Amino acid sequence: MKSAISFKVQNTSGQARAATLTTGHGDVPTPAFMPVATQGSIKGVTPDEVRALGSNIILANAYHLYLRPGSDTIERLGGLHAFMGWDGPILTDSGGFQVFSLGGLRRVTDEGVEFRSHIDGSLHLVSPEDAMRYQEVMGVDIAMVLDQCPAYGDNDEKVRLAMERTHQWSERCRAVHNKPDQALFGIVQGGHNLEQRAASASILTDMNFDGYGVGGLSVGEPREIMHRVGSFTAPLLPKSKPRYMMGVGSPLDLVEAVGWGIDMFDCALPTRVARHGGIYRAEGRIDITSAKYREDTGPLENGCDCDVCNHFTAAYIHHLFRAKELLGGRLATLHNLRFYQRLMAQLREAIVKDALVSFQGAFRACYTPSDDAARLTQLGKWAASRGRGQKTD
């Protein structure tokens, strides 16, 4: 069967690829970062703004949209593109990860997952076939299979069973998927066991998906493990298909993962930390709420080409956060998304010039990653602000 998407690699630099992903809603130069519109909205930002920041594809979440407003409602309203006013490509995660992390999970059987809605506690049974139908009626460009995502710390046996069930469900998703203009990606599982990852990559490759997600990472494991598993898994996936590292990551993660041959990313990090004053710069992330920015008349980041840095001072945005003004989070979000999209464009340019290694070296030399303490502080602020069962970004 002809794929709903095409993926043309134009240049490589080591294992990294500069390619073009073509969908029914337009082309996406890769490597690409997908801003996260979990509930059909990138928090506080309009589709026009998202586009102007350099985004060519976004991610939404089928689990959240299935629960609210409901996939049938979205279908009646003309599909997700019309509903949210975004005419570019959309990829939806099936919701496997959300069921396991958010829902009051009741039971996983071969049939599917039974869970309670994190919104109203209602009981739902979702099979792989259901997950296909929800994504099909929403009309997105790329659907993901329903997968079972083990928790970090699960033992080998649990991880193996989740992987095997993911393989069975993947086959069922493939069998019923029936929307010629929608691509379907498989999801590699296997935890941190490299043998299982290799087996998963091989089995899914044989199923001939339109592209491949690497799942089960960025779920709380140390960064070294994520890098070890990701760098091992990516090259095992077909060279001719897009490879998508799910839920990853920090700027440094992206710079490394592109070098392993990953083409697509999504992560709530740039938008989530923005709402708490975390601002990305080439040299690392800063906290704009710090008193040191109180009278800083420079932009959020020197040399940044974003509208926010062209119009507002760090001092003003510092004030907005201190005064709990909504505009603060919005401006920080715009800057951070631009930072991410500019980084992707720089990575692509480095690949085109076959100069990725030197770009990575320069980036690592300049960028100080947030240490674990800072990361935990941010995570705590975020968790406190969300309350129970409200984690959508």
Place this chain on the structure above:
Amino acid sequence: MKSAISFKVQNTSGQARAATLTTGHGDVPTPAFMPVATQGSIKGVTPDEVRALGSNIILANAYHLYLRPGSDTIERLGGLHAFMGWDGPILTDSGGFQVFSLGGLRRVTDEGVEFRSHIDGSLHLVSPEDAMRYQEVMGVDIAMVLDQCPAYGDNDEKVRLAMERTHQWSERCRAVHNKPDQALFGIVQGGHNLEQRAASASILTDMNFDGYGVGGLSVGEPREIMHRVGSFTAPLLPKSKPRYMMGVGSPLDLVEAVGWGIDMFDCALPTRVARHGGIYRAEGRIDITSAKYREDTGPLENGCDCDVCNHFTAAYIHHLFRAKELLGGRLATLHNLRFYQRLMAQLREAIVKDALVSFQGAFRACYTPSDDAARLTQLGKWAASRGRGQKTD
């Protein structure tokens, strides 16, 4: 002394005037509605957007900015225009109203007001001279005198004393005000006693301010009283100077008050109710969170020329509110501000055509005011969302 502003009346219709207020930061066609940037930001909206909505002047609050980030900080950062990135005219309320409504008020003497900051409880003494200095260093186009605003329900004696003190303070403000490019407005007090209002208007007129605020209204009194006092007071103020009805009001209030000869308004209503799903339409205010909009593929308001109505459906914005997505409040705010600015433009056009009475008649026939029950519900939502001591819009 030459005034920092000019006010040229072009047309009248009954007592209503279509004029141009000229300031050092540009012209303002009147009648004009000033969006509220209490803390130096119109909630969730950028200055460019505010301008595009048809706003030519905004209001900020000297009380809030004096406390945070501090008027001296704003001065060092180049003044309020540079600080917030708005290059049009700015009017600041002195903070008289906020001291009495927000601060832990300690004492009012002839010297000034002593109060505790609603932010950190610190003790402040602000004299009329201080209020002038704060507004001068922030560099705004129009400053307001420090006034004493009685509460609704205060007895005649209290209201009279507050008025007399306001007159004394007004004189002191006038005496020390020393910024040639900044206009200074007096504020008429006198509660709901028409004789006192007449006396206040007369005394302040003799002081020869650049313009006149009508204060002490919209503080909890029934709408009829506000209309009675406003319609009585406005015509007593000089025809050659701008008249500003402070903190007013609903669309219907604006339509009526323009007929009394009021030229300027500010009110947090359109932005505040927007954040809770209150949407203005020509026929009245609706609650977009209501289930009836769940699959409404029309815009927020039929025929509206705003960007939001051109790009998004009521169903999508309903979803954003239900899902607690930040974008919902932002889109509702943009629509409501456009509704207000369009109304002001229509009022001006009606005056230019000397057809205000028929415009008012048509507006009243179409627009159903929010009943007291609905108003109280909205006020309750707002109060609950703000918590204690956080009322900034």
